[in-house]
Amino acid sequence: MTVTCLEALKVGVRARIEGIDWDLLDSSCAGRLRDFGFDEGVTVESLHQGPFGGDPMAVRVGRMVVAIRRSHARAIRVIPAA
Amino acid sequence: MIQTVSVAVVGNPNAGKSALFNALTGARQKVGNYPGVTVERHVGRTELPSGRPVELIDLPGTYSLAAASPDEAVTRDVLLGRQAGERLPEAIVIVIDASNLDNHLRFALQLIALGRPTVVALNMIDLAKRDGLELDASRLSEELGVPVVETVAVRKRGLKDLLEALESQLDHQRAVPGEALPPPDPLDLHRRAREVAATAIVSETPVRRVTHQIDSVLLHPVAGPLLLAAIMFIMFQAVFAWSAVPADALEAAVVAAGNWVGGVMPDGALRSLIVDGIFAGVGAVIVFLPQILILFLFILVLESSGYMVRAAFIMDRLMSNAGLSGRSFIPLLSSFACAVPGIMATRTIDNEKDRLTTILVAPLMTCSARLPVYALIIAAFIPARDAVPGVGLQGLVLFILYVSGILSALVAALVIRRTKVRGSGGLFMMELPKYQMPRLKDVAIGLFQRAMIFLKRAGTIILGTTIILWALASYPQAGPAEKQSEVSIAGKIGSAIEVVVKPIGFNHDIALALLPTMAAREVAVSAIATVYALDSEEEGQLQTLEQRLAGQWSLATALAFLAWFVFAPQCISTIAITRRETNSWRWPGFMVGYLFALAYLAAGITYWTAVAFGLG
Numbered sequence: 001m002t003v004t005c006l007e008a009l010k011v012g013v014r015a016r017i018e019g020i021d022w023d024l025l026d027s028s029c030a031g032r033l034r035d036f037g038f039d040e041g042v043t044v045e046s047l048h049q050g051p052f053g054g055d056p057m058a059v060r061v062g063r064m065v066v067a068i069r070r071s072h073a074r075a076i077r078v079i080p081a082a
Numbered sequence: 083m084i085q086t087v088s089v090a091v092v093g094n095p096n097a098g099k100s101a102l103f104n105a106l107t108g109a110r111q112k113v114g115n116y117p118g119v120t121v122e123r124h125v126g127r128t129e130l131p132s133g134r135p136v137e138l139i140d141l142p143g144t145y146s147l148a149a150a151s152p153d154e155a156v157t158r159d160v161l162l163g164r165q166a167g168e169r170l171p172e173a174i175v176i177v178i179d180a181s182n183l184d185n186h187l188r189f190a191l192q193l194i195a196l197g198r199p200t201v202v203a204l205n206m207i208d209l210a211k212r213d214g215l216e217l218d219a220s221r222l223s224e225e226l227g228v229p230v231v232e233t234v235a236v237r238k239r240g241l242k243d244l245l246e247a248l249e250s251q252l253d254h255q256r257a258v259p260g261e262a263l264p265p266p267d268p269l270d271l272h273r274r275a276r277e278v279a280a281t282a283i284v285s286e287t288p289v290r291r292v293t294h295q296i297d298s299v300l301l302h303p304v305a306g307p308l309l310l311a312a313i314m315f316i317m318f319q320a321v322f323a324w325s326a327v328p329a330d331a332l333e334a335a336v337v338a339a340g341n342w343v344g345g346v347m348p349d350g351a352l353r354s355l356i357v358d359g360i361f362a363g364v365g366a367v368i369v370f371l372p373q374i375l376i377l378f379l380f381i382l383v384l385e386s387s388g389y390m391v392r393a394a395f396i397m398d399r400l401m402s403n404a405g406l407s408g409r410s411f412i413p414l415l416s417s418f419a420c421a422v423p424g425i426m427a428t429r430t431i432d433n434e435k436d437r438l439t440t441i442l443v444a445p446l447m448t449c450s451a452r453l454p455v456y457a458l459i460i461a462a463f464i465p466a467r468d469a470v471p472g473v474g475l476q477g478l479v480l481f482i483l484y485v486s487g488i489l490s491a492l493v494a495a496l497v498i499r500r501t502k503v504r505g506s507g508g509l510f511m512m513e514l515p516k517y518q519m520p521r522l523k524d525v526a527i528g529l530f531q532r533a534m535i536f537l538k539r540a541g542t543i544i545l546g547t548t549i550i551l552w553a554l555a556s557y558p559q560a561g562p563a564e565k566q567s568e569v570s571i572a573g574k575i576g577s578a579i580e581v582v583v584k585p586i587g588f589n590h591d592i593a594l595a596l597l598p599t600m601a602a603r604e605v606a607v608s609a610i611a612t613v614y615a616l617d618s619e620e621e622g623q624l625q626t627l628e629q630r631l632a633g634q635w636s637l638a639t640a641l642a643f644l645a646w647f648v649f650a651p652q653c654i655s656t657i658a659i660t661r662r663e664t665n666s667w668r669w670p671g672f673m674v675g676y677l678f679a680l681a682y683l684a685a686g687i688t689y690w691t692a693v694a695f696g697l698g
Contacts, residue, residue, distance in 0.1 A: 028150060028433075032511045035145035037185045039272050047294065048301040052399035056408070058301060058514055062184045062276075065293070065514040067395045067408070072511065 006059065006068075006076040009046040015078035017042050024075040033072070037062045044078060086135045087252060088169060090160060092193060093177035094186045095143035096515035098205045100124075102177050102235035103140040104524060106245075122426075123168075130249040131242070139171060147192050152429050161196060173199040173252055175244070180210035180217055180232070181516070183279035188271050191278070194228055199251040202230045203244055208237070209516060214287035222282035236521050293516045297392070306396050313389075317380045318484055319477040321453070325372040332372070333626065336365035351556070354616070359552030360545065362615035362627075363608035367540050370454040370604070374536055375529055377450055381419055382528045386520040390415065391512060398510050404492040405499030407433075407510040410440040414491065417447035418484075419532070421656045424449075425663055435503050439495050441660055442503075442673050445651050446491035448484045450536075451603040455647050456483055458607050462628040463640040486648050490680070502672065540604075547601045548608045555594070555616055566616045567591060586682060587642040587689030587698075589635065599652045606647075638692035645688040649681035 003018050017040055022030050038044075038061055047065060048058040056069045091106075093099040104111075107126025124140035141160055142153035149155040156165060163170030176193050178186035194200055204219055223230040229247040233240035300306055340361030347353040384390050390412055398408030409431050417424030424444045431437040448456075460476050469475040554572035567573050567590065576594030583593050595609035607627070614630050631640070651657065651674050660670040692698065 029509050029511070031148065031150060032509065034269070034272070036511065036513065037188070037272060039269060048297055048395075049303065050399050051303040051307045051396055054303075055399050055402075056395060056510055058297070058395065063182045064185050065297075067391075067398070067510065067512045067514055069398070069402075069510050072509075 003077050003079055005074050006044060006078050007070050007073040009078060009080065011046050011049060013080055014043060014045045015080040017044060018077045018079050021075045025072065029072060036064060036066045038076060086137050088137045088139065088171045089173045089175055089248065090139045090141055090171035091175045091177060092141050092157065092161065093143060094145055094189055096513055097177045097179045097186055098235050099143055099177040100140060102203060102205060102233065103138060105235045105238050105241060107138055131246050132249060146189055173248060175248065176200060176202045177205050178202060180204045180207045181213050181215055183282060184276050187278050188275040191271055191275055194226055200228045201244060201247045201251055202226060202228055203233045204230050205233045205235055207232045208234045213291055216284040217282055218284050225278045225281055296517050300392050301395060310393055310396050315481060318481045319474065321373050321376050324376050328372040329369050333369045336361060336369060337626065340365060354556060355552055358615035359548055359612055362611040363548035364540055364545050367454055367544050367604045367608050370457060371533065371536060373453050373457060374450045375533060378419055378529055378532045382525045383520045386524060388515045388517045391514055394512065395514065404495040406436055406439060406495050409510055409512065410436060413440055414444060414447050417444040417449060420449050421445045421447065422659045425659050433509055438664065439498050439503050441663060442498055442669065443491040443495045445656050445673065445677060446487050446494060448487045451653065452647050454604045454607045456480060456644060458627060459640050459644055462631040463637055483644060483648060543602050544605055544608055547598045547605050548612060551598045551609055552612050555613055567594065567613050586686040587639045589639060592643060601654055603647065603652050637697040638689050641692050642685040642689035646681045646685040649677050649684055651677040
């Protein structure tokens with residue numbers, strides 16, 4: 001069971017959110033993440049990556065697909081499913 | 083007398099809220115504005131089963147009552163009865179996407195806690211089934227304590243049940259308005275939402291999601307950007323190719339009508355006003371209606387299918403190089419239609435600096451008002467043949483003009499971000515909604531509204547400036563050896579402007595047209611048309627404007643004129659909306675200044691280069 005961050009999650013791999021480093025995010029950004037349902041224990045899956053430098057990335061969170069920049073995905077710690 | 087019930091329609095973005103609103107109210111809609119803020123107020127009328135009239139208010143989509151943007155603040159304030167110009171709604175219809183329960187229920191729980199009579203529309207239930215979700219509406223209703231009705235807004239399914247449930251709720255006030263409720267902890271709320279969702283979901287069969295399959299092509303790192311470029315290219319080719327037949331028919335009709343009126347009216351000032359002023363001026367603009375509608379058709383279809391957000395996803399990285407985010411892409415793309423709604427659409431950008439920069443560069447996107455000018459000059463000067471087989475030269479030139487606008491907007495944004503609006507880059511986080519087939523009726527409503535706005539402009543601003551210009555251009559009357567466009571008052575003003583614009587290749591007629599064109603860009607076409615109509619030898623005989631232009635301007639001048647229009651901020655509405663959205667004269671002033679400077683430079687460089695190549 002290795003903790004990594006959402007940014008490093010490979011496309012097509014599911015993971016569970018272990019925790020979010022809210023300190024790394026400014027308040028508007030943290031608010032949006034909560035709005036989209038990013039929370040401990042929620043399942044995420046990396047779906048697509050942007051054409052230029054893999055940024056942003058499209059992530060399924062719960063039942064929703066959200067576009068998020070790599071710099072923000074870095075603050076989300078996840079445990080990839082075995 | 084029966085009282086009208088006011089009901090708010092609320093929900094997350096992408097819950098299908100507006101589709102439900104359209105389905106319930108049909109064409110009985112009004113679009114206004116909330117006082118003091120630039121948020122559109124959409125209201126429509128319908129009836130309860132008992133015949134009681136209902137006023138439905140379509141509130142801006144939002145994720146929670148903790149408002150981040152002006153749009154979201156309006157939603158919150160209306161629901162709490164705090165919004166000026168709106169009474170507290172008697173009931174709430176919460177629209178949630180059946181296949182996105184966990185997320186949408188969170189906001190629904192907040193709304194139910196307000197204690198108002200409430201009905202939940204479990205919308206897009208068909209798409210949830212497509213995704214392998216089996217839901218139990220009655221269990222959800224038990225958990226939430228309010229009626230839950232399954233709906234498919236786009237197929238008008240469940241609407242009757244929804245209105246029945248709404249009527250039954252109106253009679254029980256569940257509690258006092260919930261203004262006094264403590265704000266629940268967002269994370270608690272979320273956990274509760276997930277619990278409720280888990281109860282309501284009977285079974286979930288993993289299926290291959292259609293949206294994911296489409297996205298694996300449209301968001302493919304290589305295919306995605308190529309497809310985006312191809313879609314935009316087809317869009318601009320279509321603007322010319324598909325419009326040719328209806329535009330020619332309209333033009334022929336205007337010329338015929340003008341000649342007929344000219345023939346039956348006695349010679350005199352009134353005939354000159356109608357034939358040379360109104361028919362030549364306004365008619366010259368009306369013929370561009372088909373092209374504008376085709377452009378809007380593309381934009382509406384791309385938006386309602388869900389592709390527009392994907393375009394923002396693809397573009398985000400490039401836009402971030404210019405100090406913007408993918409979020410600016412949609413306002414900028416809307417600015418292809420018109421900078422005014424584009425600038426208004428920047429309200430969804432949460433970062434203030436991103437927003438300001440987007441507003442300042444939005445006028446560089448080629449709006450539909452420029453299309454008549456481009457189309458006229460291209461048709462008059464660029465031969466209608468293929469550049470390479472299958473690619474029309476005219477469409478190619480138009481494409482280049484659009485691309486120049488886009489590239490200069492990116493460069494301008496970068497420069498503005500480094501100089502006038504410094505600060506950290508913004509946020510890019512957006513939902514990628516499911517793909518949906520655009521509905522013919524919704525697209526038709528959108529197109530109809532655009533057509534009316536365009537015709538209204540032609541009937542007011544363009545007609546008004548055309549008449550004023552006709553008067554200024556008609557008097558004093560020219561003697562036998564003089565040219566009307568030089569003797570008249572307008573001609574004198576034109577001569578003064580000509581001194582400034584002569585170095586960049588503009589002739590007297592263009593100089594004369596530049597001033598009235600400040601009202602709106604399309605006026606350039608009607609202004610030139612009016613001037614040539616007055617100068618024309620055979621009074622009352624309208625010839626097409628293209629034929630006249632081709633005979634009187636050099637190619638270098640025509641190209642310089644096109645380059646000018648890529649940049650020149652000739653639109654009072656844009657300046658006014660910038661003043662309103664930035665709440666100062668500083669930014670519109672800055673915008674007008676830098677854009678005119680760019681326009682002069684671009685037209686000059688184009689002209690001098692063209693002359694150097696012997697096209698003068």
